[in-house]
Amino acid sequence: MYEIAELKSLAVSLLERCGVPAVDAGKTADVLVAAELRDIPSHGMLRLYDYIRMLQSGRINPVAKPFIVHESPSTLTLDGDNGLGPVVSELAMHYAIEKAHKAGTAWVAVRNSNHFGIAGYYAMQALSHNMIGLCMCNANPLVAPTFSALGMLGTNPLAVAIPARKEPPFVADFATAAIARGKVDLLQKQGLPIREGFVQNPDGSPSNDPGILTKGGAILPLGSTREYGSHKGYCMASVIDIFSALLSGANFGPFVPPSVDWLPVKDNLPGKGTGHFFGAMRINAFCPEDVFLEGMDHWITTMRNAKPAKGAERVIIPGDPEREAAEKNKNKGVPLKDKVKEQLRELCKELDVDCHYL
């Protein structure tokens, strides 16, 4: 098990060695360790290796200075200057919150950014301001629209954080695909087939091969097959793609650049980098804060106390499992997979960073 402080310090040191200023390295490390704390290791220290390689190959700008492209009272468009996703995104959400204080709500479209870690991190920035936070992002095309043979959209996540009073906040954070890529890869490693309705062959026919994604296959949208509503997941991923890319001037759908340096960037891209979209909604721009926060407590307890289905333990409020994990992991630390440890040791050796405890 590794202490969170240790992992953060390691991430900061490695990022600084690649020319990232201390403050920005700290912000990036915060997002990565937040994912570890919340038991989402697929978006945690595992990503540091790719961030470092992208910085080293010049595909991410270590000293990015994001700049405002356009503004209205409740909107802002930010060019991320091709910086680290977490650095750009923390700033974008800061702008959203600042503007929502005046305008009631505010919405920030971001272009020219990169992989930003867990969407929930930025949505949650709004909570301490008694605002609802929203965050979405497009990603490289792994998901096939309904009736499409090929992946044309990302797993495009959506996060919504809503404050309550006595109850902990409601925090939804989910990809709009039927299954996470990480889960597909895990089945492949275990040599197990994948059940129908998660992935498809390059001709769009159903597949049971968890290795199909490396052979031109694609993941199905949330909803799985058309019969079970994949067109709804396709709609959601599309809206997230359009908000993230077209309002900001980033790349959409099949043009979203990869977030790893071992995959090439296509030529003649229609936009700049990866896109995000953030929102902040001030509660008391709609109704008295007290009424809403007590209403949220009522909502949460009503759902939490709902009669569980046969065989189920309880109804879960979005955000509960991650928050409970974070409370536990804060003290006892988190494990790292062997592959992640190896990669971190490799980086530490190369960049002369102490990692004797790894």
Add this chain to the structure above:
Amino acid sequence: MYEIAELKSLAVSLLERCGVPAVDAGKTADVLVAAELRDIPSHGMLRLYDYIRMLQSGRINPVAKPFIVHESPSTLTLDGDNGLGPVVSELAMHYAIEKAHKAGTAWVAVRNSNHFGIAGYYAMQALSHNMIGLCMCNANPLVAPTFSALGMLGTNPLAVAIPARKEPPFVADFATAAIARGKVDLLQKQGLPIREGFVQNPDGSPSNDPGILTKGGAILPLGSTREYGSHKGYCMASVIDIFSALLSGANFGPFVPPSVDWLPVKDNLPGKGTGHFFGAMRINAFCPEDVFLEGMDHWITTMRNAKPAKGAERVIIPGDPEREAAEKNKNKGVPLKDKVKEQLRELCKELDVDCHYL
């Protein structure tokens, strides 16, 4: 086949006989016939019977005067005065558009309203202003959250309308449940079982009985089972419920009143009526209009021209089927189901409205 103008005139006459002012009757009829035009008869003339019975029993206010409860530059909270959903919603979206002209975006939370027909109608109001329109609504509890035995949330629809230049607009309009109630009822009428993953028994176990909804059963969220991502559909339905009800002061989840007069209203409701949530986002508050509209054309043609999956004809752009249906139905008229015709004849006889052509 029935001409749209005939059906509209019939709806207006019946609503006027119940004390609804002509303008409001016209607005309501417009929404109902728009659903018929777009081949969504479940939200068309079929609903008129329930609207009339709700008006007659005093559960909908025919002469409602919706009023503003709260405002900020980019937000507004509207009390629908318990009016017809379409009347309240058309006004709410009008306010959203008006405010978005100044603030860049605007968001209107509505309480004390009723069933509003198709969500897409209101989202599409934004298109001619070169704005993106959003609309969501909660509904009476038919959908079981993941791990819940009972229905606690509505089929809570989300609609997003996005303008393009040469291409027709992108219009997504979908319920956040695994299946529409209408489809479940149809299987029941046909005496056919329903496949697993759509509905559940009152103890939360899987059911193949399409009649289970009348016996305390529930519909599963978008995503179907937990394995296939029902927790994501549960998150979406929850966010829509919270935006529609808690920001506005309407009833949430299990407390949302029924939209038919033959089901009783619960006592001691925590809020007022049904809730909606509308948004309008001005394109040029984010980027130059031309760039966005051409970008949308590019997005639409890219997806439309994607290689179809084996056995599929083409990739469909959200809104295509409904628009194509409307173009066809505009000239040739629409059919009505026998039950709908019977109900309309019953109303016409009772309210002394001419319906010799029915």
